[in-house]
Amino acid sequence: MKKLAVTLVMGAASFLTLGTAAVAPTSAMAQPAVSVHVAPPPPRHEPMPPPRRGYVWAPGHYEWNGHRYVWNRGNWMRERPGYAYRAPEWREREGRWEYHSGRWDNDHDGVPNRYDRRPDDPNRS
Known part of the structure; x- marks a missing residue:
């Protein structure tokens, strides 16, 4: 059960990181x-x-x-x-x-x- 909780937390963290990375470049797109x-x-x-x-x-x-x-x-x-x-x-x-x-x-x-x-x-x- 503890291993499942760690896996879920890691999965959520990865999802949030990917979601943030997809949005972050938009503010820099106008820059060379x-x-x-x-x-x-x-x-x-x-x-x-x-x-x-x-x-x-x-x-x-x-x-x-x-x-x-x-x-x-x-x-x-x-x-x-x-x-x-x-x-x-x-x-x-x-x-x-x-x-x-x-x-x-x-x-x-x-x-x-x-x-x-x-x-x-x-x-x-």
Whole structure:
């Protein structure tokens, strides 16, 4: 009986921990996932290939692998009609460099749709 009570308590604790973990990231979703003290190297020159019907060119960029910057070559992405592609970028903020991943934006205002209060308004000021 004592073993069953311990198992039930442990199970409840695990359930609460998982439930809390599922909610916790929502407050941090608007924050960049990567922030480092070291500035990224200058972008590499990468020739853009000729246009390809139905595709958008995503330029190469640096990503942080936890220890150093690693170059990711440019690639073709299938076009999403009505959306503009925003390339990944590094932004300096208070002495740290923050990585903002590439994204699709359907009203061309530069705000990722998941954070945009009016994602379908192209006349937003």
